[in-house]
Amino acid sequence: MPITVESIDRVAGVIRSKIRNQPRIGLILGTGLGGLADAIRQPTIFPYSDLPGWPVSTVQGHAGRLVVGELDGQALLVMQGRIHYYEGYDMAQVTLPVRVMQRLGIEIMIVTNAAGAINPGFAPGDVMLITDHLNLAGMAGLNPLIGPNLDEFGPRFPDMSQAYDRLLCEMARKVAKEKKVVLHEGVYVGLSGPSFESPADLRFLRTAGADSVGMSTVPEVIVARHGGTRVLGFSGISNKANLDGNTVTSHEEVLASGSVIVPKLEMLIRGILRAL
Ligand code: HPA
Numbered sequence: 001m002p003i004t005v006e007s008i009d010r011v012a013g014v015i016r017s018k019i020r021n022q023p024r025i026g027l028i029l030g031t032g033l034g035g036l037a038d039a040i041r042q043p044t045i046f047p048y049s050d051l052p053g054w055p056v057s058t059v060q061g062h063a064g065r066l067v068v069g070e071l072d073g074q075a076l077l078v079m080q081g082r083i084h085y086y087e088g089y090d091m092a093q094v095t096l097p098v099r100v101m102q103r104l105g106i107e108i109m110i111v112t113n114a115a116g117a118i119n120p121g122f123a124p125g126d127v128m129l130i131t132d133h134l135n136l137a138g139m140a141g142l143n144p145l146i147g148p149n150l151d152e153f154g155p156r157f158p159d160m161s162q163a164y165d166r167l168l169c170e171m172a173r174k175v176a177k178e179k180k181v182v183l184h185e186g187v188y189v190g191l192s193g194p195s196f197e198s199p200a201d202l203r204f205l206r207t208a209g210a211d212s213v214g215m216s217t218v219p220e221v222i223v224a225r226h227g228g229t230r231v232l233g234f235s236g237i238s239n240k241a242n243l244d245g246n247t248v249t250s251h252e253e254v255l256a257s258g259s260v261i262v263p264k265l266e267m268l269i270r271g272i273l274r275a276l
Pocket residue numbers: 114115116117196197213214215238239240241249254
């Protein structure tokens with residue numbers, strides 16, 4: 001079902017009526033990465049179930065609440081847990097939170113995800129700066145902008161040539177260097193899930209130029225760019241993708257890697273917040 005501007009504004013109104021500061025930055029926390037929200041000062045917390053029409057996260061590793069507050073001098077809106085297409089929501093529902101952020105006046109969206117490493121140089125616990133994406137789900141007909149265009153947000157055919165903001169990427173590289181965090185770079189491929197990839201899927205994705213693979217992010221980034229929001233993205237590498245068919249991938253493994261990735265992401269993101 002297409003989402004209307006009225007339904008977006010209904011949610012935005014509920015949030016606006018309860019928060020002190022106008023948030024400038026939206027942060028979406030991926031699987032096992034919710035701990036990043038714990039540093040937020042003076043938080044106003046909205047369980048997703050309290051927000052009208054807001055989809056509820058059903059996946060283990062996603063707290064399912066919106067945390068609005070301050071961190072390193074920036075007013076932030078943090079999704080502690082995201083919504084995925086494979087949970088049974090449609091693409092418009094999956095990306096409703098991004099629309100609400102845009103109506104609340106957010107200028108920058110920072111997205112994080114847990115992802116499998118297709119690039120053989122990556123290991124579990126590593127962090128990858130997303131410099132571009134492969135919208136494989138979109139190519140198969142699952143683009144979040146299908147349906148009537150929301151002209152209030154952006155054009156029918158939005159450009160994606162620089163989906164990941166070059167200045168923000170540069171800032172991330174600088175912070176990584178300063179903090180001595182190893183930061184890989186590469187292309188994230190977004191699939192629908194929920195089954196993990198077969199070895200043949202993965203060999204195909206590698207040939208297509210993907211470095212990390214996951215089940216989220218791309219729809220949110222497309223909607224963010226449609227509405228003119230600048231994007232910065234990170235993949236937390238949770239597991240080696242199983243290109244040879246000799247290793248098994250599990251959700252438990254994805255969750256466990258979060259504890260190694262969160263401190264690195266926190267250093268990077270907080271460094272960027274201070275520099276903005
Ligand atoms: N594949 C797809 N999605 C994922 C993976 C993976 O290996 N790891 C974490 N999310």
